[in-house]
Each structure stands twice: as structure tokens, then as C-alpha cells.
Amino acid sequence: MIGLTEILENIGTFAFAISGIRLAAKKDFDLFGAYVVGLVTAIGGGTIRDLCIGETPFWMLNANYLIWSGVALLFVILFRKYLIHLNITFFIFDTIGLALFTVVGIEKTLGAGYDFWVAIVMGCITGAAGGVFRDIFINEIPLIFRKEIYAIACIIGGFVYYVCHLTGVDNSWSQILCAFSVAATRIIAVRFRIGLPHIKGEQE
Amino acid sequence: MIGLTEILENIGTFAFAISGIRLAAKKDFDLFGAYVVGLVTAIGGGTIRDLCIGETPFWMLNANYLIWSGVALLFVILFRKYLIHLNITFFIFDTIGLALFTVVGIEKTLGAGYDFWVAIVMGCITGAAGGVFRDIFINEIPLIFRKEIYAIACIIGGFVYYVCHLTGVDNSWSQILCAFSVAATRIIAVRFRIGLPHIKGEQE
Amino acid sequence: MIGLTEILENIGTFAFAISGIRLAAKKDFDLFGAYVVGLVTAIGGGTIRDLCIGETPFWMLNANYLIWSGVALLFVILFRKYLIHLNITFFIFDTIGLALFTVVGIEKTLGAGYDFWVAIVMGCITGAAGGVFRDIFINEIPLIFRKEIYAIACIIGGFVYYVCHLTGVDNSWSQILCAFSVAATRIIAVRFRIGLPHIKGEQE
Numbered sequence: 332m333i334g335l336t337e338i339l340e341n342i343g344t345f346a347f348a349i350s351g352i353r354l355a356a357k358k359d360f361d362l363f364g365a366y367v368v369g370l371v372t373a374i375g376g377g378t379i380r381d382l383c384i385g386e387t388p389f390w391m392l393n394a395n396y397l398i399w400s401g402v403a404l405l406f407v408i409l410f411r412k413y414l415i416h417l418n419i420t421f422f423i424f425d426t427i428g429l430a431l432f433t434v435v436g437i438e439k440t441l442g443a444g445y446d447f448w449v450a451i452v453m454g455c456i457t458g459a460a461g462g463v464f465r466d467i468f469i470n471e472i473p474l475i476f477r478k479e480i481y482a483i484a485c486i487i488g489g490f491v492y493y494v495c496h497l498t499g500v501d502n503s504w505s506q507i508l509c510a511f512s513v514a515a516t517r518i519i520a521v522r523f524r525i526g527l528p529h530i531k532g533e534q535e
Numbered sequence: 536m537i538g539l540t541e542i543l544e545n546i547g548t549f550a551f552a553i554s555g556i557r558l559a560a561k562k563d564f565d566l567f568g569a570y571v572v573g574l575v576t577a578i579g580g581g582t583i584r585d586l587c588i589g590e591t592p593f594w595m596l597n598a599n600y601l602i603w604s605g606v607a608l609l610f611v612i613l614f615r616k617y618l619i620h621l622n623i624t625f626f627i628f629d630t631i632g633l634a635l636f637t638v639v640g641i642e643k644t645l646g647a648g649y650d651f652w653v654a655i656v657m658g659c660i661t662g663a664a665g666g667v668f669r670d671i672f673i674n675e676i677p678l679i680f681r682k683e684i685y686a687i688a689c690i691i692g693g694f695v696y697y698v699c700h701l702t703g704v705d706n707s708w709s710q711i712l713c714a715f716s717v718a719a720t721r722i723i724a725v726r727f728r729i730g731l732p733h734i735k736g737e738q739e
Numbered sequence: 740m741i742g743l744t745e746i747l748e749n750i751g752t753f754a755f756a757i758s759g760i761r762l763a764a765k766k767d768f769d770l771f772g773a774y775v776v777g778l779v780t781a782i783g784g785g786t787i788r789d790l791c792i793g794e795t796p797f798w799m800l801n802a803n804y805l806i807w808s809g810v811a812l813l814f815v816i817l818f819r820k821y822l823i824h825l826n827i828t829f830f831i832f833d834t835i836g837l838a839l840f841t842v843v844g845i846e847k848t849l850g851a852g853y854d855f856w857v858a859i860v861m862g863c864i865t866g867a868a869g870g871v872f873r874d875i876f877i878n879e880i881p882l883i884f885r886k887e888i889y890a891i892a893c894i895i896g897g898f899v900y901y902v903c904h905l906t907g908v909d910n911s912w913s914q915i916l917c918a919f920s921v922a923a924t925r926i927i928a929v930r931f932r933i934g935l936p937h938i939k940g941e942q943e
Contacts (some may be wrong), residue, residue, distance in 0.1 A: 468880075526565065527567055533560065533618055737765075
């Protein structure tokens with residue numbers, strides 16, 4: 332099980348970094364800039380979580396995350412022309428990352444002794460805040476605030492986890508069901524083009 | 536007294552969140568995005584303060600702040616058409632929030648054992664940094680860097696607190712005088728359209 | 740030696756703040772906004788480093804950094820018309836700051852017990868992250884992601900430090916060689932207009 336989590340986490344890091352690097356490429360970043368945007372997309376959320384719960388940022392304890400972001404950079408450089416054909420693959424990887432990061436965020440926050448509602452918030456931050464950093468770095472309004480069902484998927488996953496917890500479901504199963512509901516929410520939302528309603532301005 | 540502080544703090548949170556949500560609405564955010572911008576406007580400053588002084592971010596210990604931001608979202612949705620008539624009310628609430636957050640920031644930093652000048656900086660961050668986050672999230676240059684007497688009011692309040700402290704004024708009175716001078720500075724500045732001079736560019 | 744480090748650190752703070760204030764002036768910031776941008780350019784990187792390694796942000800323990808940022812503001816106001824003639828001086832000061840901040844970042848991270856690769860990352864963050872904050876505050880894409888050899892100079896300096904460490908070079912000499920290679924890399928890059936290759940977008 333540990334082996335699987337690690338593989339999934341690396342896939343998630345890779346996919347998150349790819350999304351940052353591709354957007355950086357559209358904005359004419361240099362290689363270093365693209366790497367940083369990719370890295371921050373991958374590790375930004377978990378870093379905020381760790382600072383808030385008083386732990387050392389996870390990526391400072393294991394060089395994997397820096398390395399996988401570098402692999403993502405190399406991948407984008409080498410396969411630039413084929414990336415567009417891999418969009419569905421990246422979407423799946425990204426969704427795996429989102430689901431897993433949410434579970435990791437919830438677990439780690441509960442492990443540090445916080446309330447469940449804090450853990451759900453931290454699960455959401457772990458999954459979604461990296462994309463906010465990415466969009467701030469490329470000077471755009473964060474995508475997840477306007478377009479996609481993304482952070483909401485993390486929150487739904489968090490509630491599923493909580494219900495499992497209340498009803499005495501075994502911990503491994505809680506994690507699997509949480510991850511599954513994050514991924515399912517996101518996939519259904521994208522497949523059927525479901526988005527949140529927008530808030531209306533006053534001038535209308 | 537505790538009861539009053541809590542009521543004022545909730546009013547401040549509500550007013551800060553309203554200001555974030557209204558600006559998000561102008562930029563076509565969805566409900567989640569608007570909520571996050573409102574929340575970050577309300578809790579962003581205190582979070583930076585708590586991370587800097589080595590405490591757990593205050594909103595992780597009490598769900599009130601997340602709830603009041605949700606109430607603010609609901610309020611904006613329901614009373615969208617009447618908000619503009621409430622501008623003066625919001626201004627008063629926002630000013631109460633600014634004054635109170637400044638006092639809370641100073642108190643907490645002094646309580647953690649830092650020098651008074653650090654406490655004044657932290658009072659200012661507690662009151663004003665949330666608005667900086669808000670403006671970064673909606674991709675605008677922070678308003679408080681260009682238009683309003685806002686953070687300066689916190690700093691003036693901080694000096695008043697310091698003078699009270701030096702002259703042996705009782706702690707409760709120091710807090711009240713500090714809050715009062717923050718609010719008075721802001722109200723006078725807005726009423727008489729007083730702003731800071733701008734820094735001149737080199738090209739002129 | 741301590742005396743020299745302190746002088747160099749103040750020069751670096753001054754130069755970093757100047758760069759922030761000058762850019763803020765171009766964007767019509769008021770005096771407070773310009774001061775904050777200058778200050779954050781100077782202390783932002785070290786603050787991120789200190790939060791990540793679990794230390795109190797350095798500027799909270801010594802008012803020097805706030806004061807030197809104020810001196811920089813005064814300097815820009817008073818000598819506005821002559822600043823452009825001082826560009827080479829500022830470049831040298833800024834390079835001294837970059838070199839020194841990198842060394843300080845590496846030292847402090849190693850002192851806190853982290854691996855060498857973490858220290859190199861933190862040296863880079865200490866030197867370069869302030870400029871990222873600066874550019875986010877003035878609502879521009881960070882310069883170091885697109886134009887200049889800047890953060891890469893810190894990383895090269897970090898590797899030089901590491902090689903010194905591996906080969907048993909004395910600590911003072913390691914620091915001097917590290918700082919020298921940061922400065923040399925930056926100066927050579929600017930002198931010969933060397934930049935990193937840009938990452939290519941997919942649409943081409």
C-alpha cells in the first residue's frame with residue numbers, strides 16, 4: 332500500500348507540474364521560470380498546509396518532488412508537439428493527484444490533532460492551492476475561482492471521509508472512498524460541463 | 536468585555552468578507568471563488584501574523600471565521616441589489632474591523648513576547664494584509680498601495696497604543712484609544728479625501 | 740568579519756528596497772505602498788526561508804531591515820532625477836545583496852540541520868523570492884522567470900559551496916567562494932547578455 336501511495340503521489344506531482352509548465356510556456360517563461368511554476372503548482376498547496384499545521388514543508392524532507400518537477404520540465408521540452416494529444420492522460424493524472432493530495436492533506440491534519448473541519452479545509456488547500464499559486468505567478472486570475480469544479484471536489488471528498496469516520500468505516504476504506512469521490516466529482520463535472528453558478532455583480 | 540470583542544470581531548470578519556466578495560463578483564467569480572476571496576480578505580492578515588509569531592493560525596481554532604464568511608456570501612447573493620445603499624454601513628463595519636483587528640494583532644504579538652515595534656507592524660499586517668491578498672486574487676494592484684489611508688491608520692493606532700503603554704495607561708484604555716485612533720484616522724481621511732502623496736516616477 | 744557581513748547585508752537590503760521602490764514609483768504607488776514594496780523585496784525571500792525552516796523571521800529580531808528600507812524610500816524621493824545615472828551602482832549593490840543573501844540563506848538552513856540540497860534551495864529563495872513578491876505586488880509577471888539570470892546565479896553559488904564542503908575547504912573560504920560565484924555569474928550574464936533559453940509553447 333505504501334508503494335502504491337508513493338507511485339500515485341509521484342504521478343500527481345508530475346501531472347501538477349506539467350500543468351504549471353504548460354501554462355508558463357504560453358507566457359514565454361524561461362526554463363527556470365517554467366520549472367518554478369511547475370514546482371510551485373505541485374508543492375504549493377502542501378506547503379501552505381504544513382506551515383499552518385506547524386510541520387516542516389514535506390518537500391524539504393524528500394527530494395522526490397523537486398526531481399519529478401524536473402522530469403515534467405524535460406517531458407514538456409521533449410514532447411512539446413505531442414502534449415496536446417495527451418490531454419486526456421494529463422487530465423487523468425491530474426485527477427489522481429487531486430484525489431491523493433486531498434487524502435494526504437486530511438490525514439496529515441488529523442494526525443497533527445486538528446478538528447475534522449480543519450482537516451477538510453487542509454485537504455482542499457493541499458489539492459487546490461498549488462493551482463492558485465500557479466495562476467498568480469503567470470499573472471492570471473486563478474482558474475479555480477472562475478471555471479472549474481476543482482476545490483469543491485476536494486471538499487466533497489472531505490465530507491465523504493467524515494461520513495465514513497462517523498459511521499465507523501475502516502481507515503483504509505475511508506481514504507479510498509474519499510479519493511474516489513474527489514475523482515468522480517471532478518470527472519463528472521468535466522464530462523457534463525457542470526460548473527458552479529457565478530456570483531452576480533451589482534451593476535447588472 | 537469578552538462578549539463585546541467577540542461581537543465586534545464577527546462584525547469585522549463579516550465586513551472584510553463582504554468587501555472581498557463584492558470585488559470578486561465584479562470579476563465574474565463563481566460562488567466558491569467569491570467565498571475564498573471573502574474568507575482570505577477576512578483571515579489573511581491574521582494568518583500571516585500567526586505564522587510569523589509562531590502560533591497556529593487563529594481561524595483553525597474556531598470555525599466562526601469560516602461561518603461568517605459564508606454568511607457574508609449569502610448576504611451578497613440575497614441583497615445584491617441593495618448593497619450599494621449599504622455602502623456607509625459597510626464602511627462603518629469595515630472600519631470597526633480594521634480597528635479591532637489592529638488591537639488584536641498588537642495584543643497577540645506582545646503576548647508572544649516580541650518588541651513593541653514588531654507588534655505595531657503585526658497590528659498593521661492583521662488589519663491590512665487581507666486586502667492585499669484580496670487584490671492579488673482578483674489580479675489587481677493592491678488598493679491600499681495606491682488609494683486609501685488604511686494601513687497608515689493601523690500604524691497610527693499602534694503608536695497611540697505605544698504612547699499609552701509608555702505613559703502607564705491601563706491596558707483596556709490603551710486598547711480602546713488605539714482602536715479609536717485607527718477608526719478616527721480612517722474616517723477623517725475618507726471624509727476629507729486625504730491620501731498619502733504618491734511617489735514620483737523617474738521619467739517625468 | 741561580522742562587521743563586514745553586517746555592512747554588506749545593509750547594502751543589500753538598501754539595494755533590494757531601491758529596486759522595489761523604483762518599480763512601485765512607475766506604477767503610481769503612494770509612499771506607503773512604495774515602502775511596502777521596497778521592504779518586501781528586501782525581506783520577502785528570507786521570510787519564506789525562515790518560515791520553512793521553522794525560525795522566527797529574521798527582520799522581527801532587528802529593526803535594521805525596516806530602517807534601511809525607509810532610507811531607500813527617502814533616497815528615491817530625494818534623488819529621483821539622478822537615480823538613472825546610478826544604475827551601475829545599484830546593479831553592483833544589488834549583486835552584493837544577492838550574493839550575500841544566498842550565503843546567509845545556505846548557512847542558516849545548514850545550521851538548522853537540513854540537507855545540503857535544501858540549503859541550496861533556501862539560498863536561492865533568500866536571494867530571489869523577494870523580487871517575485873515585488874513583481875506580484877506591482878501586478879507583473881515575475882522578472883526572474885522571463886528575463887534575467889538571477890536565481891540561477893544563486894544555485895550555481897550553492898553548488899560551489901557544496902563542492903567546497905565536499906573537498907574540505909574551510910568554512911569562511913566556502914562562503915567567500917560561494918558569494919563570489921553568485922556575483923560573477925550575474926555580472927557575466929548581464930555583461931554578455933546571456934539568458935536562459937525560453938520554453939516553447941505548444942501552439943507554434
